Amino acid sequence: MGKLYDMLREDYRLREGLKTCINCGTCTAICPAAEFYRYDPRKIVDTVQRGNDDEIEALLKSDTIWYCGECMSCVTRCPRKNGAGLVIMALRNLSIKLGYFTESEKGRQVWPLTKALNYNVLNLGYCVHPSTFAHKDHPESGPVFEWVLAHKEDVYSRLGANYGGEGPGILRRIPQKDLDELKAIYDVTGGTERLEAVEKFSRMKAEEMGMSIEEYTEYTFEHCSKGHFNNEEQ
């Protein structure tokens, strides 16, 4: 077994998710991602199980590991109590740690995700918040939500929220000292280090692709090349 495999084994999710895969393919049969993407969790688990570093490195640099939706449908159905979704989480974690995520289109999306979600967590105390949910980025939210966002204070207050207010309640303002605790948790647990690493590798890739970081953010958020889906021609 190689060095990358050993690094993967350090992740508790891999230890929980990969015991003795018998390659039956039940995970692939049940997988919502495999239904539409060129994605086969059975093959991924098999590759990891073989422990060959060259194969694992190729996987860490590929689009393949970013197709999973982490719904964990595979966990329920595996006859050997493995979890392909957990193996994927460990692979993604290592890909980010080593900077390999910028080598694939789907991997590069780690940057806009990291930027948006962690801004919300560290500055607002929520993963998602109306103040940073722009209708232009979410046209699927429909005309009704465009109206909600245009009248946030009125609509949320009408529906019983304590929007931006003090004390408990729906969409309250999270006190600064609690946000400071979240930041301290990030500092102590490697969260801050992760954000810095993702930014460093993404800036390097943006430069390599001849883009400003703003252009790179928009491009990685919006661009989808042909070839990811099962129903597209090879």
Place this chain on the structure above:
Amino acid sequence: MIYQGKQKIWSDYQKEIPDDHWFYVRSCIRQNFFPASEKYFLGICRDMLGKDIYETEHHTTCGGIAYHSDTIPQETAMTIVARQFALMTEAGYENLVASCITSFGNYTETLETWHEFPELEERIRENLWKACRREFKKPRYVAHASDLIYKFRGEIAARAKYQLVDRESGEPLRVVEHIGCHYSKMFPHKGVGGAEYPCVLSGMAEAWGGKVIDYPERRHCCGFGFRQYLVKANRGYSVSNTHKKFESMEPFHPDLIITNCPGCPYFLDRWQYVISEMTGKTYGENGYGIPVLTYEELAGLVLGIDPWDLGLQIHQVAVEPLLNKMGVPYDPETKYLGLDRKDIMKPGLPTFLKCC
């Protein structure tokens, strides 16, 4: 009681849900898209049933969406969870109830992983002390908010003003229930009915007079997929999965859909709008789509709460066809009014999906 045969098998799928005294943690998604559902969860449990459900302003996101979008390490996510446990301990509670299924999965994953790897629990305790100077006891019980509404479904039925029955035909309404992956698939023994027979929602629907539809893709994911929705370039995955579900349920003519997870009702509602814009196709009767409700909204309707107080006006799919079938009264003139009946105009209209 000694259970035998099928009773014994069924008893293995049940949860002994504590009756009272809960520490409540909110849901990011539910607060954004279905805020009144949280208001009426507390309204039903606290005000109507007199239960002790405590909330502190100091709790935050559990970080579940950031974690499942692979943007924070596992230790960061677990230490945020540990901080919520510390707030619960400090407030003197042992039972934790989460308004979100991803949170429910996140809390359960944390506890189950610590059970398998006790050294990790010790490290998280050290992390929390270093970062926040807090300590915690693990919860005695972790529930999803729907577990409580399921437990109290009979009390709600006893106070019902309206039933899930077609007022004209007298027939039960046909209900699609969507259980939510992180409730029943990650740790099946933690959900009512497990992964095979999840009955947390079907139990509610049947107690309130409805008939649950069993259709081929009943257990299929709504298609959220975290990064598969949050990144604009990936949303084909999300809408494709919802489309698969709707094509599968369509022949069974559902009157409504009831959902467990805070995200699923958003996707099942909004992707109907998107599918109609993309293809011109609408599901449900007469071009109105199939109404999608949270379990709190459905409980609220049954109890006679005004639909616009429940926030049904911020769904994209019109709920009026369902209200008409149930005989629930509503005032179209007040649907889109703001606080204190302020005029804040009305939303625009979709191209194909009919609105009232």
